[in-house]
Amino acid sequence: MTAHQPKPLIDSFGRQISYLRISVTDRCDFRCTYCMAEEMTFLPRKQVLSLEEIERVARIFVGLGVRKIRVTGGEPLVRHSVEHLIANLGQLNGLEELALTTNGSQLTRLADSLRAGGVTSMNISLDTLEPDAFRRITRIGELSKVIAGIDAAVAAGFPRLRINAVVLRGHNEDQILPLTEFALERGIDIAFIEEMPLGQVNAAGKNLELVTSDEVLETVARAHTLETADTQQHSGPARYHRVSGTATRVGLISPHSNNFCSSCNRLRITAEGRLLLCLGNEDSISLRDLMRAGLSDEVVTEAIRDALTYKPERHVFDRPDEPQILRFMNASGG
Ligand code: SAM
Ligand code: SF4
Numbered sequence: 001m002t003a004h005q006p007k008p009l010i011d012s013f014g015r016q017i018s019y020l021r022i023s024v025t026d027r028c029d030f031r032c033t034y035c036m037a038e039e040m041t042f043l044p045r046k047q048v049l050s051l052e053e054i055e056r057v058a059r060i061f062v063g064l065g066v067r068k069i070r071v072t073g074g075e076p077l078v079r080h081s082v083e084h085l086i087a088n089l090g091q092l093n094g095l096e097e098l099a100l101t102t103n104g105s106q107l108t109r110l111a112d113s114l115r116a117g118g119v120t121s122m123n124i125s126l127d128t129l130e131p132d133a134f135r136r137i138t139r140i141g142e143l144s145k146v147i148a149g150i151d152a153a154v155a156a157g158f159p160r161l162r163i164n165a166v167v168l169r170g171h172n173e174d175q176i177l178p179l180t181e182f183a184l185e186r187g188i189d190i191a192f193i194e195e196m197p198l199g200q201v202n203a204a205g206k207n208l209e210l211v212t213s214d215e216v217l218e219t220v221a222r223a224h225t226l227e228t229a230d231t232q233q234h235s236g237p238a239r240y241h242r243v244s245g246t247a248t249r250v251g252l253i254s255p256h257s258n259n260f261c262s263s264c265n266r267l268r269i270t271a272e273g274r275l276l277l278c279l280g281n282e283d284s285i286s287l288r289d290l291m292r293a294g295l296s297d298e299v300v301t302e303a304i305r306d307a308l309t310y311k312p313e314r315h316v317f318d319r320p321d322e323p324q325i326l327r328f329m330n331a332s333g334g
Pocket of ligand 1: 035072075076102103123125164166193195196
């Protein structure tokens with residue numbers, strides 16, 4: 001710490017912000033049914049933060065005590081020159097973890113440069129090992145490309161790799177064990193995610209096809225001996241169990257059945273540069289507008305501190321009396 005180190009970011013509930021997720025694009029080369037509509041209108045490019053603006057925001061937040069940044073999207077790896085952005089973020093003084101969430105489609109091309117650029121951990125989404133089901137869920141994705149991408153990432157030697165699988169009733173709950181085996185064979189982690197009610201799906205009043213994390217855990221535990229595993233520093237809301245005698249941990253992310261807000265240490269920046277205080281809440285400020293108005297880092301920092309006083313205590317997905325969230329997941333970064 002230097003003598004000029006600014007005060008850390010602490011919200012009204014005493015939670016210190018150490019983790020920032022940045023959506024670098026709302027665009028994607030897939031159209032997963034739980035995330036996007038089939039026909040999407042994406043943001044005009046000039047409304048999206050430039051790579052320089054993203055770097056500036058990241059640098060400000062790292063100066064305020066953020067130690068982990070996750071780059072996400074949309075699909076972050078379809079953003080032109082994203083590997084240069086990553087390499088610049090990897091140089092930020094004070095940043096301890098640079099993470100990425102991707103659908104894996106571009107990894108055969110980019111895994112080595114991302115690793116060289118300083119990415120320390122990567123989550124790769126994969127909901128099924130069945131090509132037809134993969135096509136139904138992603139609408140346009142190609143399973144073989146993603147599997148080749150995951151293998152390229154394993155070969156590139158990232159310190160931590162995790163498969164992310166959203167479990168959908170009637171679509172892929174039969175894949176819980178095959179996906180666990182897939183992760184075990186590669187010595188990487190896997191996290192199963194309960195579907196969250198975002199976007200049009202919910203506005204249309206569709207019943208949520210929820211497979212709970214408890215159900216997932218029972219399924220895995222029938223085939224494997226599990227031990228409770230340590231959670232890492234700055235880790236997200238996953239609760240981990242190690243498959244006994246292996247390097248693989250099985251994570252459960254349960255926005256419905258386990259409220260993780262009390263330990264929430266994160267903020268999000270949307271592709272348009274809105275600072276979101278909570279995934280389940282619409283309060284935000286536009287850092288893009290502040291930067292494009294020519295304001296200094298000091299003024300932007302004060303605006304961030306003011307905004308933080310509005311970070312809510314908990315998210316509201318499950319409360320029928322609260323308005324539901326109609327923002328697509330790709331715009332805010334999952
Ligand atoms: N395109 C990248 C990918 O798919 O990994 C990064 C962005 S994506 C929005 C981030 C994560 O959010 C993915 O693991 C995805 O499966 C998950 N996700 C998207 N919509 C979701 C939803 N409605 N409920 C739960 N998880 C969701
Ligand atoms: Fe694209 Fe990821 Fe959303 Fe699927 S989950 S549509 S890959 S952003």
